[in-house]
Amino acid sequence: MAKITVNGKEQELENLTTLAQLITSNNITQPDMVSVQLNEEFVNRENYETIALKDGDEVDFLYFMGGGQSA
């Protein structure tokens, strides 16, 4: 059992997975809409499949937000 913090909340994972699998298990259906930080560092989209998560990692999903002016 490993503990990962996702957007400030702890998640327990039975098996450590890749970032790509974490994105799927968190029901992010449109990965294009989020930017991912791993331990406060931006992660390039191309590396989601290859980055293996470690116990204690902190992952933040940052959402693109437009809005403000629109008619």
Added chain:
Amino acid sequence: MNFTEDQIIRYSRHILLQDVGVDGQEKISKGKVLIVGAGGLGAPVAFYLAAAGVGTIGIIDGDVVDLSNLQRQIIHFTQDVDKPKVLSAKEKISQLNPDVNVITYQTLLSSENAPEIINDYDFVVDGTDNFPVKFLINDACVIAGKPFSHGGILRFDGQTLTHVPGTACYRCLFHAPPPPNAVPTCSQAGVLGAIAGMLGTIQAAEVLKYLTGVGELLTNKLLSFNAKTMEFRTIKTKRSEKCPVCGSNPTITQLVDYAQAACEIKTKR
């Protein structure tokens, strides 16, 4: 700068603040701030900066007021429908505080006009609704060494960060605009009107903090909130060495205009 008696009364609640005082109010009164977008975010930003007595407020927006704007764009009134937003905003600012010098640009910010316009200001506020211009503001400010406040709202959510030279920029967190149509805009997905006020007033407070040098800015942080739960969260970020615009080997050294998603092109009434 010598304040008149009326100005001392008008700004007394700032002058009374220990961290601001007469010196701080002088800094505010000498400040020059550009607001990009006179909409949901730009409206509360403009109102609070005008009330605070920011010396020069520039407003850039190419749109006219639409009836559907009035649910949240509180600087525009019912009688302003069809009026250019920059003129409507200028009228309200001048009525609120005639001390403010308002400069209007009735156009869209573009790679061509951005460097020259931004150059005249101490601080830039992003109150736009689309990613091409958000990235343009980021790049233009980073390249020119200007601080700015990013703001975004959608549905019940808001997010903001402040950039000053040397701290994380918008591109450090979001490398490039999302694919067109991947992210809905407020005009497609809706937005709770008061969210614009919540986020815009945070942006206005950041501007006043920057001008007076008081407190800690939202630099190297992304503040986000959700109004359904009223949970606020500040995520720590840092400048990315690999950032294409503010990193060690920038690949973006000139401004680009990203194509707008087709559905974002506005149809005039």
